[in-house]
Amino acid sequence: MKQIILIAIIAGIAAVLPLVTGESPYFTGVMISVLMMAALSSAWNILGGYAGQYSFGHAAYFGAGAYTTMILITQFNLNPLLSMAAGIIIACLIALITGSIVFRLRGHYFGLASIAVAEIVRLSALNFEFTGGAQGILLSEVSLWGLDLNSKNPFYYGMLLVLVVTLGITLYLRTSKTGFYLQAIREDQDAAASLGINLSFYKNKALLISASLTSLLGSLYAVYIRFIDTSAVLDLRLSIEIILTAIIGGVGTLWGPVLGAVLLVPLAEVLRxxxxxxxxxxxxxxxxxxxxxxxxxxxxxxxxxxxxxxxxxxxxxxxxxxxxxxxxxxx
Amino acid sequence: MKNKFVSIVAAALVALPLLAHAAPIKIGFINSITGKEAQIGENLTNGAAMALEEMKAKGIQVELIKEDDGGDPKNALAAYEKLVTRDGVIGVVGPYTSSSANVVASRSDQYQVPLLVPAAAKEDITMKGYKNVFRLNAPANVYSSVLMTAVASYKPKTIAYVYAATDFGVSTVKTAQENAAKMGLKEVANEKYQQGQPDYRPSLAKVKAANPDLVFLVSYDADAILLMRQAKEIGLTPKAFLGAGAGYTTAQFAQQTEISNLVISATQWTDDVNWPGAADFARRYKAKYSKEPSYHAACAYEAMIIMIETASKSNSAAKLRAGLKAGSWNGIMGPVKFADYNGFTNQNNHPMLVQQIISGKYETVFPAQFSKKKLVYPFTR
Amino acid sequence: MFFLQSLLSGILTGGVYALAGIGMSLVFGVMNISNFAHGDLMMLGMYLAYFAFTLLHIDPYLSLLLIIPTAFLFGFILEKVFIHRIINHLHQNQILLTIGLGLIMSNTALLAFTSDPKILTTSYSSSAVHILGGISLSVPLLLSFVITCGIIGILFIFLSKTTTGLALWATSQNREAAQLMGINVAKMSAIAFGLGTSLAATAGALIAPTYYIHPMVGHTFLLKAFTICVLGGLGSVVGAGVGGVVIGVVESMSSTYLSSDWKDVVVFIIFLAVLLLRPQGLFGKKGEQ
Structure with missing residues (x-):
């Protein structure tokens, strides 16, 4: 209960922040990056932190969301929200395939296999024509319900919403049966299995939740920047940055990934x-x-x-x- | 911390109109100082620094604010927004990479601050009708058209493509294929590769078996050296190697005389072209940085000169835009005029040059009005 | 003709991959750590060879005599200062520590040597021998291959004939048992990491004359080294040797008969297939994961 109130307070502060600072695209832009990394890292944390399954390939889900959304908007003129939903479906498909391969493996092998899958996704996007290949996809114009998508506010609140949802899900998982099972899997897979926990079911469940949220963020990013290519949304560096943010903030905790993003993203910007x-x-x-x-x-x-x-x-x-x-x- | 940051931003915004007259005019420069393109970025940094120094010596004071985008479009956008809304610049030079330039260009009309792109090649950047985007260099399609025009008189019949799987590689080869079709050249091999591989021999062996008259190459820095070494190794000897910019136009490549001799390449600039100040620029650049300037350095230098000159006569972004639109220049990049033609907006119709490496030195060989030497054809080892 | 050319150039390139894979496999076997800094250690080897060549005018192949002990010492110290602290930690923490160390190495190199790629041009850099009428073999690659075979041979003798080698081997078989037998496993770990580092640096130095040198180059070889290790069986020296050659040939064949931009995908698919179908690798023993 205490945590719910904390989430509400912080979300409230974040929600009124743009009103206080006034129209400052630069500041809002940096804040969008902070919120995005906080949400990405929190989404990764559901699988990596709570279930102990360190995925080194989360860029694949981010990219799946970004690419699906951009392709559907530019080539089929689909509504951005529907394209985002389609992105989640594609990300889940990739997650199911990945899960069926990598969850059979443990320890070193799991991490290595998740990299291999993500690299296959990246190279495919680079080599196929319909993904724009090496040229990427540029989106000149996009509209949704008359919102001003040139302004940063829709994306600021979009990212904030996904972050709050991610934190809410994390909080729910922590106290639910699934959450306990996931933590049992993290502590000792064999012991968890001998207790009758269906390892593969719960690992896949955590992966699907994590991948869906990551994909959503990828879609938001794509419509926000309006240009994607493999190095921006599918690179191994992105996967590693997501993990490092969680690790540095505090892995397996509710606020660790958020803290990591709040510290690291502005630090990177200050150095840049x-x-x-x-x-x-x-x-x-x-x-x-x-x-x-x-x-x-x-x-x-x-x-x-x-x-x-x-x-x-x-x-x-x-x-x-x-x-x-x-x-x-x-x- | 956050509050302090906010108040600094707020103070900067409030103070801007007051400062506009007291402080020198501010200009931004977005470049890839880190990241994958950092090596080329350094050339741009040097060129821009020379321009700034020179303008200072002439008594023209501007404050240049440098931003790094690391080759990442998201950072380029952040940099542009910082420059425009926080630093209060009235014009921006950059970014270097096509992807960054594309993203920043798409926002420039929103902020109404002119952007002068010095060296990004993607056509799109000046094809969307943006009023605030100006480009100095010639876009990607010119790389292939100038190369093919240069060898057209020798009547080659077949062509093979070997190129990096990057935006520039793919875009350039697409336009090359269109140009080749117009010339009636037959495509006999098409090898796209992932950058940074140690072994290109299998691809080159396929090209060799197809026995093309022309081999059209797009590679970055060191990959160009690797490819040409391996081409020599397996004995690939077409009538001409045509390198589209990038890796085939570096001093490092030319110095590898064993493999670089007689390679033909397209470039935005050479040091022996008869444009005013070109040779002098090369001499001063070499003295300062103890290496040869690349065309990127020349593009950045000229873009910065144009930006500073025009900005110093304008005290607002709107006047700067009008100045860039109306002005014309004639410096180390030859005549510059930002014009609307063939679907381009504010694009300098820059004549690209064709150069050939002769004993480790780049010689301009085409078009004839800019060159002192004649093209050597066919290629021999 | 195509086939032979492709096969031979694949085998030669694979030789260098093999050396990188063996170093990683050795570290994995003895210490049970996936070393994500391995590619960056290769990068350091490349710079060592480059500076030995440009500053001291030592031939890159000759400079190995200098590089091998230097790199060994560097690896030994790295283990003593950082790696040994996490030897019993979770795999993910080990991976992240080595990623962190790798980032420090590559970005320090970036500050020190700039991002300009360095080219090591020897008199034989682009020379080739021609055999069987038309098949060309790169001279530096041939030399590298011969040296690689020599090093693998020496390593094999070292591991199977010397006391230290046998102790290393015992540690890799069963760490606890080795400790009970009175083997100083902490020292063995440091030696293994030192050896792994010097093998990585050697691989870097061997590839330097036919490649280019850049602070971020490690990434390219890191994933290859992992693939090789897994293919040969994590911890198996011979397996990694064969795995390297297999990967070299697969890459070469896919470029010839499929397309060069898909060759990495083929390699990763093989990697996943091995993990799923034969997780102990080609030469590993069952249950070794």
Whole structure:
């Protein structure tokens, strides 16, 4: 109950945020990225965190949603909402096929197989003609009920809605029978099986929920950016970023993935746009022409992934419960 | 933290109109400093930096705000929106990659801040009628048309395609196929490959067996060297190797004289073209960065010069757009004019050049009015 | 003709893949860890070979004498500082730690060496020998293949004849039992990781003269190395050797008879098929997962 209220409060704050900040496309844009990564990572967490099945190929479901939606809108002029629903169906189909292969495997093999499936999906999208191949798909115009889809607000609230739904489902799963079974599977698959839990059924259930939510986010992303190609929506880097966000925030907890996204996405943006380097130079703390100044201005942006790597190593070695674990000693 | 950030944004927005007159005019530059295209991005960074320095020396003060998109369209959009709404720039140069440029271009009319695309090749970018999008370089279809026109007089009969499975690779070959059909060239092999493979020999062996007169190649940086090494290894010897930009136009490729000799390539710019300042630019660039400028560097340099010159005469985005639309320039990229033609809007009808590597050096060989040397045909080892 | 050309160039390319696969398989066998930093360790080997060639003017093949011990030491230290802490952790944490280490290596290389690809051009970089009237074999690839065979031979003797080798082998068979027998398994892990690293670096150095060197190049070889390992049976050195050659030939054949843009898909399908139908791999023993 406490968690429901917390979700409601945070969602409420997030919902009025654009009204407070006024029309600021840049800020809203960054917030959309935060909400998207929070939701992606939370959706992954249902399968990875609670059921302990670390999928390294979630980009496949994101891409399935994005591609299905874009193809249906550009080629068949379908309503965006219907296209999103179709995206979920395609993602679930891919998930069922993936599940039938990877859930037979454990440990190392599970992770490796999930990468292989996702790579097959990526290469197929790259090689087929109907997916736009290497050229990707550009969407010039899209409309829905007279909403201004050039504005960021529909997508901000769309992402927020999916995040709230994802958190709600996670919360429900935690206290339901399915949730207990999933956690039993995570702790010890053999013991869970001997208790009569249908491993494959519950793993697939978690995967389908996770894949559907991920696909929905992929569809939203595609209509938001209005351009997709394989490197934007199907890349292995995306799958890994989703996992790292959950791990760094706190895997297997309700708020861990959200915290991870809230910290990491703005951090990446700060490094990308070089705010720190510029600020130091502007304040006169570092001379623009000095070695350090040049390094800060020219090279710090390169460091974004390096920082991810360092945080990951530190988290795995010293913070197994993620950054959330710092605040809550007891789960 | 969040509140502070919000208040900074708010303050910036409020302060903008006040600052507009006091501070120098601001221009944005979106480039791929990190990510897959970072290597080409560096050339653009250098070219742009030289232009900025030169303008400063002339007493034209502008503030350049650099943004990295990592080759990711989502980041490019964030960068553009930051530049436009938070930094208050009146014009933006970039982005480099076609996908990023496409996405940013589609939003530019919404924000009414002109975008000058220096080197992205995808046709779409200037074909959608966007009023605020200008492009300096020639689009993808010109790469193939200029190459084929250059060799047309030798009456080749067959052609084979070997190209990377990327946007540029696929787009360029599509237009090449159309141009080839017009010339009556017969397609005898079509090998699309995934980048970064260690072994292209099987594909090249197929091409060799088809015995084409022309081999049309689209590859990035080091892949070009790998492909040509393996082509030599298996003894693929057509009448001409035609490289469409990118990997076949780098100094690194030319230096591999054993494999690069007599390779013909299409480029936006060469250092021996008779456009004003081209040779001088190459000399200064080499002195500063101790390497040869690529055509990307030249495109970024000229785009930045045009942007800064025009922006310094305008104090608003609207005036800048009018200035870009009305102006004409004649610098290291030859005559520049943003015109509407053949379905393009605000597209500079840039004449591309054909160059040939002769003993490790690029020589312009086509069109005749820009070149000092003559094309060597057929290719020999 | 096509067939032979394709087969031979596949086998030669596969030789280098094999070496990358063996290193990974060894680490997996002894430590039971999937090393996602393996590709980045290969990348470091490539840079070592490149700098040995450009700064010290040492032939890339000769520079192996330098690279093998350097990489061994680097791997040994890496294990002592990071990897040994997670040896009994969940698989996913091991994977994520090695992913993190890989990201640190590749992005540090990016800062240090920029994203300009480096080309190692030797006098024989694009030379070939022609046999059977028309089939051409790349000279550097041939050399690499011969060296690979030599290294595999030495490794095989080391593992089956020396005390350390046998201790490594025992640890890979059963870690607990080995410990009870008085084998210092912690030391064996460090040695295994050192060996794995030097094999990865060697593979990198061997491929450097026929490839290019770039901070992000590890990714390309990482997935191949995994496929090879799984094909040969995770932990099996001989299996990985054969697996490498098989993958090289499959790639080559798919480019020749199918299409070069689908060849990776073929490799991944084989990978999944092996996981499902014969999870112990071609040479692994049953129940070894």
């Amino acid at each position: 746009s070089n705010v720190i380097g510029d600020a130091l130079v502007k304040q006169g703390l570092v001379s623009e022409t000095s070695g350090l100044g040049i390094f800060l201005k020219e090279n710090l942006a390169h460091a974004h992934v390096l920082v991810y790597g360092i945080i990951t190593v530190v988290c795995i070695l010293y913070l197994p419960k993620g950054i959330l674990g710092l605040f809550r000693r007891v789960k």
